[in-house]
Ligand SMILES: Nc1ncnc2c1ncn2[C@@H]1O[C@H](COP(=O)(O)OP(=O)(O)OP(=O)(O)O)[C@@H](O)[C@H]1O
């Protein structure tokens with residue numbers, strides 16, 4: 001604690017004594033307001049104080065207040081992070097390994113006045129780009145509170161920048177921080193996911209440069225500087241994916257070559273050279289193929305069951321369901337990638353899961369019945385180990401591979 005801070009506190013006490021002499025009621029009001037403020041800061045890290053109060057606090061201190069406690073560790077276990085992500089995000093092992101390696105470096109050796117990292121995930125729709133970012137936030141920060149998602153397609157015109165970076169002085173709405181500034185002010189240590197970045201206006205792309213080059217952005221609404229040095233920026237894009245898909249079909253192409261091609265695709269999609277030069281890494285995602293689809297579907301079934309507080313019984317997913325999913329996937333080549341197939345399956349099992357829940361079941365089995373999926377409540381003995389998701393998936397894979 002500096003001498004200045006103590007002098008300031010002494011000043012406040014003296015001012016209160018003087019006010020108390022003049023008007024005891026006013027002094028009480030001030031003391032109660034201060035107590036409520038202190039309580040809010042203690043309980044919520046200031047997150048729920050009204051925006052204008054936070055803005056004033058920021059202006060007075062001239063810097064961003066870190067209001068969220070969880071920070072990414074400086075030293076992460078690369079293998080552990082990879083294993084966590086690979087168990088959830090299927091078919092992107094090379095991307096995950098490279099990402100874990102890079103993040104380990106970036107978190108251990110911070111660059112002065114720069115975000116932890118600026119990365120781009122490129123690839124076809126529904127291959128796990130957004131999902132990987134979500135899983136990363138879960139592993140690094142323990143949940144979605146530290147993930148700020150921005151659908152960049154909403155910022156197609158130049159003027160929409162004000163919703164991200166605040167409204168300039170003299171215009172209606174000035175005084176409130178923009179969405180991005182607010183998110184980073186409240187939780188500076190997290191992942192900023194700029195989904196479908198190529199869909200935002202080029203002028204808005206350029207507004208991110210200060211966030212990436214200087215380690216802060218200036219919010220026009222509150223005229224305050226918001227630090228970006230604790231953030232990991234992840235851009236996702238579909239730019240150039242048909243070409244990437246073609247390349248990925250070549251079994252001999254390396255991940256590095258794919259990443260290089262993805263970079264070219266971003267340039268072709270009109271990413272400004274300044275933006276390109278600030279992206280640390282571009283990761284090209286591969287399209288999911290047969291067994292990947294089976295694994296994703298098995299994971300989705302287990303996840304969906306989990307939402308109903310049900311568990312998949314040992315060997316509880318009929319391989320015919322997964323085989324059908326693979327066939328459907330390769331026959332229809334759905335626009336939304338594997339997410340479309342998962343959604344169809346979710347719809348087909350939802351009623352069965354509700355019935356199993358009504359029967360107060362704990363474990364369920366999924367059986368193919370033509371195009372239908374039967375959900376069967378099973379009585380699994382306490383001593384039998386219920387199938388964990390990964391186990392079930394492996395069995396399904398083995399079955400599909402038969
Ligand atoms: N590789 C994967 N592993 C596990 N699940 C996946 C994978 N890819 C997609 N999914 C499932 O499909 C859903 C949609 O995937 P996601 O949102 O990550 O796609 P995307 O690559 O971001 O596509 P888009 O470019 O259309 O945004 C996820 O929520 C997840 O349930």
Ligand SMILES: [Mg+2]
Pocket residue numbers: 129130131195196236
């Ligand atoms: Mg996405």
